[in-house]
Amino acid sequence: MEKFAQLDGLVAPLDRSNVDTDAIIPKQFLKSIKRTGFGPFLFDEWRYLDHGEPDMDCSERPRNPDFILNQPRYQGAQILLTRENFGCGSSREHAPWALLDYGFRALIGPSFADIFRNNCYKNGVLPLTLAPAEIEQLFREVAAIPGYRLQIDLESETVSTPTGATFQFSIDPFRRQCLLNGLDDIDLTLQHVAEITAFEERHRQANPWLFRNPEI
């Protein structure tokens, strides 16, 4: 997993609440057996005027000029500013894969759906929450100031605005360490093999039926 320490990035605002993972990456793209290549199809139904299918060349597709990510001023954005409950619905990890592949490394919103937030952590994407008033301020400023960038520092858990404000955020300390060091969860867990094996043996003694599955 790629490390995340600091980010100085252009911000794009997505002014909608309850953005679900079906909207982030529609189902037809989930047929892929790869982890990469989802970026061109991020927000496909909002971003293009035609119907998207996997393996399409998106450079020729008609774009929806009203969709925020199609506006020239937000090209190259790395930070997505969102509303409540972003990432709700399906557990598809293709959603953070698509956001990352597009270029987003951080998401800022008042709240995120649980499974989605977890999936972001596993992919070096930082979903951070700020207070509603701070979110409002960011939406106002990003609309008013062309080229609006934010500086995110994960070590100090701060977001700094070009207007001189600094907001404090807080993420789970374990997740923070994993992001800062690019740690792989499986490697971490496999350090505890002896404990897992011992637990498994106790568990088997207490619940033998859980370990007797029929041949199918």
Added chain:
Amino acid sequence: MTGRTLYEKIWDSHVVRCDSDGTCLLYVDRQLVHEVTSPQAFEGLRLAGRKPWRVDASLAVPDHNVPTVDRLLGISDPISRLQVETLEKNCTEFGIPLFKMNDIRQGIVHVIGPEQGATLPGMTIVCGDSHTATHGAFATLAFGIGTSEVEHVLATQCLLQKKSKNLLISVDGQLGPGVTAKDIILAIIGQIGTAGATGYTIEYAGAAIRALSMEGRMTICNMSIEAGARAGLVAVDDKTIDYLQGRPFAPQGGEWEQAVAAWRQLTSDADACFDRTVQLDAAIIQPHVSWGTSPEMVVPVDGCVPDPAAEPNPVKRKGMEDALVYMDLQPGTRIVDIRPDKVFIGSCTNGRIEDLRAAAAVLKGRKIAANIKLAMVVPGSGLVKQQAEAEGLDTIFTNAGFEWREPGCSMCLAMNADRLEPKERSASTSNRNFEGRQGQGGRTHLVSPAMAAAAAVAGHFIDVRELEI
């Protein structure tokens, strides 16, 4: 010592180790695997040179991509076909048990787990699918995970987790006739909102939950994620145990008695503490219909499409306005004046035998209305289909004008060929009315199986209680 909730009991019995910050390694008893969220996990194992920790803990089945017609012809879409073939290849390579597409036991992963008895009380169950909470109906801690976590469980049989908070949803009293488990869960989501239970595990309790069949409880737990909760569960009682006895994966002989004695403990203690409690009176719950693009946008069938102008919260108001544009509805429109084009009965929410019986009871001796372009029943599994056919339900459906299909996820998420065309409107027994969920530009109204059947007959939404059954 104060009492523990059901969730805490299952949690405590699966903790391998905990760090001081509360990050724990939780042992996983069962991992269900399907074709969409697993290929990258198996690839990850291969790249790292790892083997699955315990193959018999997994059970795999293709469900999202499978066609529901002409199945013996195989899958015509080459990308879907590759994904299903990749599942078969991975299961063979790593030794994971698999029900193939043409196996009678194939079906939606959340239907076949309980059906096979592979879902047992007290288990921790995960799957790369957010509707894994379905299995919570059997007093399991069951939740959806991402693909990285699928790989993590394959490699270590554990997950890194933090304990969630406890939410008790008590549905007291008795449901009226014609009102179902689906209406209960839609009413709950309408009340607490689509993020109302984020960070919580829900326990559903109360007389109305106890009175439900296991199928009904599965419908309720299934949609916990639509209220924001990763997991929802129901305590063990006689119905739980009766349902499981004799199923292929269930314990047998003396071990069955030993297991049942352990399962009887799987209830919240009387003095257990919940972080939050929500109460509903079952007697006043009406059949529900969703009108918008989030499962919280629901009203009773005798209601009207709400007016965003009456919503004080500007973010919510904008959400309602966007939903009305997408759904092509006007505030104040009566729900019974909305006319679906297609009717879908199926999914992990409502694709079990009881659901098909409820729909067939409405359709018996009736025909679908002229404006219904397509009405289809997609049983949740091959065994559900077989049971329904043994009861003659397929004849009732086809006589009414419904298509009788092969099992799978189908038009719940439209990954296969079953979908809404742009601007088409559905009455659907599935779980999500998101934009584009059932096909780009499609408009979904979530209802119970009986309400979907009634809408098919009337050609518009109608209170199923007005029909003589």
